[in-house]
Each structure stands twice: as C-alpha cells, then as structure tokens.
Amino acid sequence: MTGIVNTAQAEAWNGYEGEHWASHAERYDAVNNGFNDYVLDRVGPDDRVLDIGCGNGRLTRLAAARARSATGVDLSGPMLATARARAAGVPNVTFEQGDVQVYPFAEGGFDLAVSRFGVMFFADPVAAFANVRRALSRGGRLAFLCMTALSGTDLGRVFGALAEYLPQPTGPDGSGPTSFANPERTTAVLTEAGFEDVACTRVEADQVWGRDVPDAARFIGDWGPVRHHLGMVDDATATKAKEALTAALEPFAGPDAVRLRGTAWLVTGRRS
Template identity: 50%
Template sequence: MPEIVNTAQSHAWNGPEGAHWAAHQDRWNAVNDGFNAPLLDAARLAATGHVLDIGCGAGRTTRLAALRVPRGSALGLDLSGPMLAQARARAAREGVPNVSFVQGDAQTHPFEPGSFDAVISRYGAMFFADPVAAFTHLHAAVRPGGRLALISPADPRRNGWVTAMASLRGILPLGDFGRAGTPGMFSLADPDHTCRLLTSAGWTAVGVEPVEAYGRWGQDAEDAAEFLLATGPGRHLTEQAAPGDLDRARTALRDHLRAHEAPDGTGVRLLSTSWLITGERPPSPLSPR
C-alpha cells in the first residue's frame, strides 16, 4: 500500500470507528441517503464516465455512481479496511460489475493523472491531514474539464444530531463539536474558507450551496439514543462518564428524541444541513469545451 500520511485517521477507521460503521452501514445510509441524489447530480456523470469516490466507506455512493456510468467505472478509496470489506461484499451481492475499491490515502495515492471525469465524496473529505495537498493531488487526478462534488457538514448548530447531543450538556463533558477551518468533522463548514482552500488547490468555478435532508436515526427514541451514544462522538463522551451520569444521559437523550419520532411510526428523523461543494478543473486550451 502507498504511504499513509493521515495516520491518526487511519488508526481510527481501522479501529473501533471503522468497525462501528462497517457493522452499521445500513443505519448510516438511512441517516445520509438523502444527500445521494444532490451529490451525484452535481457530478454530472456521463454513461462512459470514470468516477473516483474518496472516503467511500462501505461504498454506497460508489455503487450508485457506478450505476450512473454503465459503460464507465467507479473507484472507491478509503483508509478503512473493515469498511472496504463490506463495500466489496455488497457490490458483489448487488451485482455491480463496474465498481472497485482500494485502501489508501487520497492525499498520496498514486492516481494516474487525468484519469477521472469526476471526484465525489459524501462526508469523506473533511479529515485530510493537509487539505491543500490533498485537494491539489485530487485536482491532478481529474481530466481537464472534470468535476468535483462533495457533501460536507454545515455549521454544527444546523444539524439535528448535534442539537440532540447538546441536550446532554451539564451531564456529560461536552466540548464543542469542531470549528470551521480546523481539522475535524466541520473543517469545511465555513464556505469562504472552503472556496479559498479549493481555489488554492487549482479548482475553479467553486460553488458552495446548502442542502438539507432528514435522516432516520432509529426506530424510536430509545433505539436512536443508543445508536447516537454508540457513535464516535457518543463513545468519547460515555467513556468519560460515571455510571450514574450515563443513566441520566440516556434518559435526557431519549426525552429529547421523543419530539422527533415521526407520527406515522417510521422512526426518529433528524434534519441534517450540509454544503454541496462543487468545482472544476479548467479545460485545456486545446480541449473541446
């Protein structure tokens, strides 16, 4: 495997975090699937296109992209061995022949220059060790005239799962959930910062627009609360909690989530607000526009 420079993220996604996402891929897709269509539409995929999905996880968006390029191909790249094992198994089970998966670091992986028509990512582009280097590297992997399309979280206060976790303040040791422009889940949450970042990496026609979708977090408040506490941020908090505080936190979170149980019995639904981030590699002066 080529050099991994994002060692902290590699450790996390090949440890408990990756194991959790691999085991619960269907639940995470129920949370995030509302962003698939905006992402893939923004990539403007042609039937013969070649697509790179970075931070592909268990491969949901990679497989969907492959279906949009029936005479082309889709490659999913991720740091996580456990998630990629699930991605390969699911692609085989679904019979998607034009998809493949590779374990590697998007910042350093030796892509053939200009070999992709589009780079996409659903929540997989926020954790680069060196974002400018990573997006510059990805820029070189896309052909002139090719596209970039990313889904990335907007401000934490505009996301229902963060509001739910914030209901535990005073019970568990909540800090903030990250700040725009700093490493972490919300590193691309500031549109101005993101535009400057991508422009410095060579992308043009950079756009950042809000997209919203409701995700299903559980079958009822109790189920959703247990799932939220089992996520990476949830585990970080519960591992620091005294037993009595943990019981109080579960009760408080369940109480908060009851207000989000759908009246038709379809589960707990929370609104997520994200950015749809797009860009282009400028066409070559000699290439058709």
C-alpha cells in the same frame, strides 16, 4: 495499502470507528441516503468517477450504475471489506485502500470526483485536494457533501442536550466533521488546491436515525465520538447524558422512525 500520512485517522477508521460503520452500514446509509441525488445528478454515462472516502461504498455503487466506471478510495479496511462484499457482481466498481492525500492516482484518470461526507478529515486538505485535482482530466469536476455548522440544526439541538455532561462530539466548528462548515474556508482551500468555479450550496434531507427513540439513542450513543466521551466520565454522568440524549430525540419521533432534518454543503468545482 499505499503510504499513510493521516495516521490518527487511519487508526480510528481501522479500529472501533471503522468497525462500527462497517457493521452498521445500513444504519449509516439510512442517515445519509437522502443526500445522494445531490451528487449523483452530476454523474454522466461516460464519466470515470472517483469516490473520496467511500466508506461502505453505497455512493460508489450508485455512481457506477450511471457512469462508465467508479472507484472508491478509503482508509478503512473494515468498511472496504463491506463495500467489496456489497458490490459483488458489479463489474465497473473497484475499491482501493489508501490515503487520498498521497494516493498515487493516475494523472487525469477520472472525470468526476465525488464524496458523501468523506472529505472532512484530511491532515492537509490543500494537499489532498491538489492530489484529487491531479487525478482529474482537464475540465474534470468535483462535487462533494460536507457538514454545515451545527448551530440551528436538528442535530445541533440533539448534541446540544449533551453539552452539560459531555464535550461536543464533533469538536468545535472548523475541525473534525465540521472542518468545512465555513464556505469561505472551503473555497480558499479548493482554490489553493487548483480548482476553479468553486460554489457552496446549502442542501437539506431527512435523516433516519432509528426505528424509535430508544433505538436511535443507542445508535448515537455507540457512535465513535459519543462513545469515547461517555467513557471519559463517571457512570452517573454518563447515565444523565444518555437520558438527556433520549429526551432530545423525543420531538423527532414519528410513527415509523426518528427523523432529523439534516443540512449539508454541496461543494462543486472544476479543474481548469
């Protein structure tokens, strides 16, 4: 494993958070699969693709099916183990464990860098994207998905139901999962990192959170940030928070699944 500068995230993704994502790979893919094509439609047959924060490797494998090769990089040992197992027999996929901010990529080794909600946690995002830019060939492209602000979204409505009992699990906008919720900040970061033609396009997709309301409520309650905050309050408050979460999910229940309409920014740019 190469040098790590983002030690807090390394601890989380090699601890409970990474283990939960690895052991529930299909569940998390069901949440995010609807967004895949926004990125995959940009993959060409001659592209060497870098998947930033690849996690369990779903996007990496799908990109490899359309490209010359695909390499996924992530901090999480548990998720990379899942990614490698799921990619067994796919000859043009590789996975590396490391911190993208400092990973020693070969200069110009990739034509396209992609990510599905894996870029929001850099300790120094300018340094990280400058390193990604260095890894791209001249004219190389960047296309990633990141969370929007939660206000006015289905997920914001669900998390808002917890506010009386728990802190916002994603933290304030501009930090953590919503660190790139503001397109102006995102554009400024990428421009400083050396990217041109930066654009942020709001996109939407259905997200499946569970087969029914109790199943979805358990899954969200076990998600790292929610679980952490539940453990910080007394049992009575935790019970009320879980009841509020369950009630908030009821309007999104259908005959076969609990679906929320997810929102994201599709961010694109180019190395000059």
